[in-house]
Amino acid sequence: MRFNDCRINNYLITSQIGEGAYGLVYHAIDIRTDKEYAIKAVVEGSCVGRETDNSGDETYQNSARLQKKLDKLFQDSKDIVRVPSIDLKSIENMSEANFKKLPHYKEISLHLRVHRHKNIVTIHEVLQSAICTFIVMDYYPNDLFTSIVDNRHFITNGLLVKKVFLQICSALNYCHEHGIYHCDIKPENLLLDADDNVFLCDFGLSTTSTYIKPNVCIGSSYYMPPERISFDSGKGCSSKIRGLKLRKNCSSCNGDLWSLGIILINLTCIRNPWLKADKGEDNTYYYFSKDPTVLKQILPLSNAFYSLLSKILQVDPKKRMHLQEIMKEISSITSFTNKGPLSKVPPLSKAVYEKLANPMGTASNFSPLRQRTYMENCKSLSCPFSDDEYDVVHQKKDDDHDHDHDHDDSSDNGTGSGRGSLGTLETDTGLQSSFTSTSCDSDTECPKTSNKISLFEKKFNELHMTASSLTN
Numbered sequence: 001m002r003f004n005d006c007r008i009n010n011y012l013i014t015s016q017i018g019e020g021a022y023g024l025v026y027h028a029i030d031i032r033t034d035k036e037y038a039i040k041a042v043v044e045g046s047c048v049g050r051e052t053d054n055s056g057d058e059t060y061q062n063s064a065r066l067q068k069k070l071d072k073l074f075q076d077s078k079d080i081v082r083v084p085s086i087d088l089k090s091i092e093n094m095s096e097a098n099f100k101k102l103p104h105y106k107e108i109s110l111h112l113r114v115h116r117h118k119n120i121v122t123i124h125e126v127l128q129s130a131i132c133t134f135i136v137m138d139y140y141p142n143d144l145f146t147s148i149v150d151n152r153h154f155i156t157n158g159l160l161v162k163k164v165f166l167q168i169c170s171a172l173n174y175c176h177e178h179g180i181y182h183c184d185i186k187p188e189n190l191l192l193d194a195d196d197n198v199f200l201c202d203f204g205l206s207t208t209s210t211y212i213k214p215n216v217c218i219g220s221s222y223y224m225p226p227e228r229i230s231f232d233s234g235k236g237c238s239s240k241i242r243g244l245k246l247r248k249n250c251s252s253c254n255g256d257l258w259s260l261g262i263i264l265i266n267l268t269c270i271r272n273p274w275l276k277a278d279k280g281e282d283n284t285y286y287y288f289s290k291d292p293t294v295l296k297q298i299l300p301l302s303n304a305f306y307s308l309l310s311k312i313l314q315v316d317p318k319k320r321m322h323l324q325e326i327m328k329e330i331s332s333i334t335s336f337t338n339k340g341p342l343s344k345v346p347p348l349s350k351a352v353y354e355k356l357a358n359p360m361g362t363a364s365n366f367s368p369l370r371q372r373t374y375m376e377n378c379k380s381l382s383c384p385f386s387d388d389e390y391d392v393v394h395q396k397k398d399d400d401h402d403h404d405h406d407h408d409d410s411s412d413n414g415t416g417s418g419r420g421s422l423g424t425l426e427t428d429t430g431l432q433s434s435f436t437s438t439s440c441d442s443d444t445e446c447p448k449t450s451n452k453i454s455l456f457e458k459k460f461n462e463l464h465m466t467a468s469s470l471t472n
């Protein structure tokens with residue numbers, strides 16, 4: 001490895017763990033404490049003045065340029081770079097005017113405003129060298145993409161799906177409450193610790209603008225809402241979706257909600273429903289926009305889960321279900337699929353829901369009416385909760401004498417036992433990693449690009465979607 005054994009202050013670099021459009025991420029060890037960290041190197045000016053349509057070549061060139069600069073930095077300093085640490089509070093308080101001068105600090109500033117949340121990656125230090133900025137963060141060994149696709153970690157465990165998804169929602173809710181819109185919610189930007197706790201990272205596209213321009217803010221196409229793709233590039237620049245004429249700019253908040261809906265499909269079906277929510281370019285999405293029940297034909301969804309997804313994946317962004325409601329529905333849903341292990345899922349107790357949805361201890365809108373507490377099989381389902389959490393669930397169960405499973409979805413005939421079996425979900429369609437162009441918002445026009453071609457792209461293209469049969 002190129003920078004093996006190089007040091008930045010007290011951090012010893014051990015390997016490269018990520019390569020994005022404008023950042024390189026390294027695994028490092030603090031030689032004083034032996035604690036592991038992830039260090040992201042970003043270059044000043046790297047996210048300025050780049051428009052959306054970028055090829056993989058350009059991404060490669062960007063990171064090659066950064067590598068070269070780092071080479072020189074380490075060479076000049078004989079492998080030990082000593083750089084000052086920037087006061088985090090001063091970065092957090094930076095203004096839009098500051099971001100115009102130092103655009104790459106916007107990602108760090110917005111991230112710092114929310115990194116206190118338990119499910120958002122913590123930034124420890126920001127180090128400034130002459131050629132680039134180093135963001136020192138907590139290190140997590142896995143990301144959600146690898147866990148879903150490679151490890152197939154979720155398809156046999158509905159409680160784990162609930163836990164992970166509620167933690168994602170909780171992190172996102174915290175961001176929205178603080179006026180930060182992530183705009184690049186995708187499995188690669190969700191990291192996992194060894195106990196399957198989620199941590200949101202990469203605020204490179206995030207914005208404080210409640211509305212963003214459709215033609216500037218391009219995220220990963222799989223997770224991008226239709227209103228940010230299907231725009232008229234003509235003078236009016238207004239979006240037209242299903243005959244609706246939408247605002248010139250798109251709601252940042254509602255865009256994140258759409259991405260959540262796609263993540264739910266990833267977690268439960270190991271699929272992406274379409275490549276791009278663009279009627280003109282994607283046949284599956286075209287059919288979905290005409291008739292949402294197409295989702296039930298291409299994915300093994302239970303009726304209850306289809307009903308929930310159709311409320312999240314509303315083409316009209318204003319009609320999308322609110323985040324708090326999504327969380328409550330996920331907590332109480334009793335089936336994700338119409339067959340296999342996810343066809344029977346216990347609802348969460350109020351205590352467990354509170355812990356996942358409000359790890360910061362803020363008030364919740366959980367409705368006691370909706371809660372069900374029959375989680376007696378929690379442990380045997382390979383319980384995703386810690387012992388403490390399990391105790392809370394278990395104690396509640398002891399108080400609860402009604403253990404009958406009462407399915408919302410009576411039409412589901414739940415062929416799978418849901419316990420221990422590998423299930424019958426068709427999981428041969430690989431989940432696509434995000435490799436399309438990305439750029440960041442908005443009023444401040446700070447586009448960045450990302451054309452990460454993942455290992456899974458080839459696999460995905462080979463397998464393609466069963467949905468393609470719909471188009472024949």
Ligand SMILES: Nc1ncnc2c1ncn2[C@@H]1O[C@H](COP(=O)(O)OP(=O)(O)OP(=O)(O)O)[C@@H](O)[C@H]1O
Binds near residue numbers: 020024
């Ligand atoms: N704290 C961390 N712990 C472990 N791995 C990390 C961490 N932060 C980032 N990574 C890894 O590095 C990859 C790239 O990081 P990040 O998304 O922040 O960079 P980027 O340049 O914005 O990438 P992209 O252009 O793909 O969005 C992540 O997908 C993840 O695999």
